[in-house]
Amino acid sequence: MSVVLGYLATILVTFFTYNIFTLGLNIQFGYAGILNFTVITFMAMGAYFYAVFVMPPANASNQVFYILGLHWPWPLASIAGVVASGALGYLIGLIALKRLRSDYLAIVTLATGTLLYGLSGDNNKLFDGWAGLFSVNQPFQSVANNHPNTFSWIFVVISGVVMLAVWWFANQLYSSPLGRSMRAIREDQDVVDAFGKNTFKVRMLAMVIGSTIVGIGGVLTIQYIGALSPAGWTTGETFVVWAALLVGGRGNNIGAMLGSLLVAVIFNEGTRYLPQVSSSPNLVPDLRNIIIGSLVILSIWFRPQGVLPEKKAKFYELPLKDKYAQTFAGAKVDQDLAVEV
Amino acid sequence: MSNVLEVNDVHVAFGGLKAIDGCSFTVEKGTITALIGPNGAGKSTMVGSIAGAVSITSGSIIFDGNNISGLPTYKRAQGGLIRTYQISREFGGMTVLENLLVVRLGQSGESLINAVFRPKKSKDETNQLVAEANDILNTFGLYRLRNEYASNLSGGQKRLLELSRAVMAKPKMLLLDEPMAGVTPALIEILGQHLLELNRSTGMSMLLVEHNLEVVDKICSRVVVMAVGKRLAEGTLGELRQNRDVVEAYLGGEVHERVGG
Incomplete structure (x- = not known):
């Protein structure tokens, strides 16, 4: 029974954290049209920086090396992790958002992600190289050590509350004039520019907010698992988040949630526990990738807007003051052209 | 002059x-x-x-x-x-009305803090803008299409939208x-x-x-x-x-x- 409960808790935490990643990407891509092809790098930044702020100084005699090791209390270290991923978003934005758009921007993000991946893997002084960081201090450490299931359920609540807060934030942003500017930039950046908005600033905001949110998910991930190595944040992981957003429905936060449930939980996590075929140990992971890839292709083919497309904006409207006093031209065009839609 | x-x-x-x-x-x-x-x-x-x-x-x-x-x-x-x-x-994936709303400068809800934490103020402002935008759309004969996606308009209607959007920017x-x-x-x-x-x-x-x-x-x-x-x-x-x-x-x-x- 306790195994089932523990498993259920893990599934829920996975769902909540992936949902946070997808919401972050939705703000970048679904709102502002920024093709961030290295979502998972921000998760790793959040996680790593949480770790090096919360852990005691590295012990060289164990052949474990990492920077900082400040041994801060976990709430402060969490903030440090989140700020670090937001700062990385800002730096990449400085390079990529000033002049580049769409595909070129995508290439820069992908390249930066690959660079950081190689850097943190090959340089074992930063985050202990390919071995990664482990025994990372968790919140409520004694509970985690003595009652793992209780810890899991505490964490379900924590990550659930954080996810709801992010969800609320994302929705507030979406329906605001700022969110509207972001979506207009997604549609046609030049035109928004020509109407007097500083599109660089707005895109940068979307970039940093999205990266910060993904970083929050990263901090939660390492707090729950207590370890992270580069194998946990390969480029493939970025595309799980992308698949979730595209399948669920970009621009729609409920769609993002549904997508993380379908892709990240049911297909990605659900298939992790299928029985292994001993003669070909890679069969199940490969099948998983094939299924996720097919799901993306099918959904783009048949439902390009995702399962839950972006909702049409509705406003509180008063009736027109002079409904019948339409101008000469207004009345004419309305009748002539309204039928064409 | x-x-x-x-x-x-x-x-x-x-x-x-x-x-x-x-x-x-x-x-x-x-x-x-x-x-x-x-x-x-x-x-x-x-x-x-x-x-x-x-x-x-x-x-x-x-x-x-x-x-x-x-x-x-x-x-x-x-x-x-x-x-x-x-x-x-036009901003194709947004409604005709939104196309107009987005171009007005100096909306308080364009700052992140106001957008997220003071939605009431920004909502009142938006309601005001909606009324203004509807008047302009009415003048240009697009009022009935205000909740249509701009990408669905005909060529001539898109021309009218382009002009009404420019007027909205004052x-x-x-x-x-x-x-x-x-x-x-x-x-x-x-x-x-x-x-x-x-x-x-x-x-x-x-x-x-x-x-x-x-x-x-x-x-x-x-x-x-x-x-x-x-x-x-x-x-x-x-x-x-x-x-x-x-x-x-x-x-x-x-x-x-x-x-x-």
């Missing part, structure tokens, strides 16, 4: 190609001035360089008393200089790059009346790139003619019709022979 726009000896080169080669003209405040000329004369490049989309190689552009030659596009627009495009560029001056391109004669008439009405009621200055001389004749008080990147002539359309250079440049050498012969 003072000038709202002064273009002084502007040069624009794309590599070796001189798209604009020393062009100067002015637009008087409160007038509708036409910019005409044969294809390839540099009219769209001129509109682009006034709006900031094209950077000029030398010369200066004075708008409303300020030299805007070096300013980025969005700062020029903040100063009240708004352009429309030769090919309609510009001091409008740069209109062939607003009548690909539009039926009936709608050309209506668009022309809208522009004239707008100019009379608000005193908004306009620079209108247009090939249809009938339209130019009806709504523009002055005409600037461009050819091969230079200003060829300036005056009323009546005056220019008497100008042999203009007739030649606009209609080709063949006519010159006919006129001359």
Whole structure:
């Protein structure tokens, strides 16, 4: 029974954290049209920086090396992790958002992600190289050590509350004039520019907010698992988040949630526990990738807007003051052209 | 009368190609001035360089008393200089109403803090803007389509949307790059009346790139003619019709022979 409960808790935490990643990407891509092809790098930044702020100084005699090791209390270290991923978003934005758009921007993000991946893997002084960081201090450490299931359920609540807060934030942003500017930039950046908005600033905001949110998910991930190595944040992981957003429905936060449930939980996590075929140990992971890839292709083919497309904006409207006093031209065009839609 | 726009000896080169080669003209405040000329004369490049989309190689552009030659596009627009495009560029995935709402500057909900934590204030403001936008849409005959996605509009409706969106931005001056391109004669008439009405009621200055001389004749008080990147002539359309250079440049050498012969 306790195994089932523990498993259920893990599934829920996975769902909540992936949902946070997808919401972050939705703000970048679904709102502002920024093709961030290295979502998972921000998760790793959040996680790593949480770790090096919360852990005691590295012990060289164990052949474990990492920077900082400040041994801060976990709430402060969490903030440090989140700020670090937001700062990385800002730096990449400085390079990529000033002049580049769409595909070129995508290439820069992908390249930066690959660079950081190689850097943190090959340089074992930063985050202990390919071995990664482990025994990372968790919140409520004694509970985690003595009652793992209780810890899991505490964490379900924590990550659930954080996810709801992010969800609320994302929705507030979406329906605001700022969110509207972001979506207009997604549609046609030049035109928004020509109407007097500083599109660089707005895109940068979307970039940093999205990266910060993904970083929050990263901090939660390492707090729950207590370890992270580069194998946990390969480029493939970025595309799980992308698949979730595209399948669920970009621009729609409920769609993002549904997508993380379908892709990240049911297909990605659900298939992790299928029985292994001993003669070909890679069969199940490969099948998983094939299924996720097919799901993306099918959904783009048949439902390009995702399962839950972006909702049409509705406003509180008063009736027109002079409904019948339409101008000469207004009345004419309305009748002539309204039928064409 | 003072000038709202002064273009002084502007040069624009794309590599070796001189798209604009020393062009100067002015637009008087409160007038509708036409910019005409044969294809390839540099009219769209001129509109682009006034709006900031094209950077000029030398010369200066004075708008409303300020030299805007070096300013980025969005700062020029903040100063009240708004352009429309030769090919309609609506925000397709947003409704017609949203297309208008997005362009108004200085909304409090454009700052992150207000957007997220003070939605009440920004919502009241938006309601106000919705009423204003609906009035404009009503004038332009798009009121019934306000909740339609802009990508679903017909070509003519997109033209009207482009214009109503520009009006929503409350510009001091409008740069209109062939607003009548690909539009039926009936709608050309209506668009022309809208522009004239707008100019009379608000005193908004306009620079209108247009090939249809009938339209130019009806709504523009002055005409600037461009050819091969230079200003060829300036005056009323009546005056220019008497100008042999203009007739030649606009209609080709063949006519010159006919006129001359």
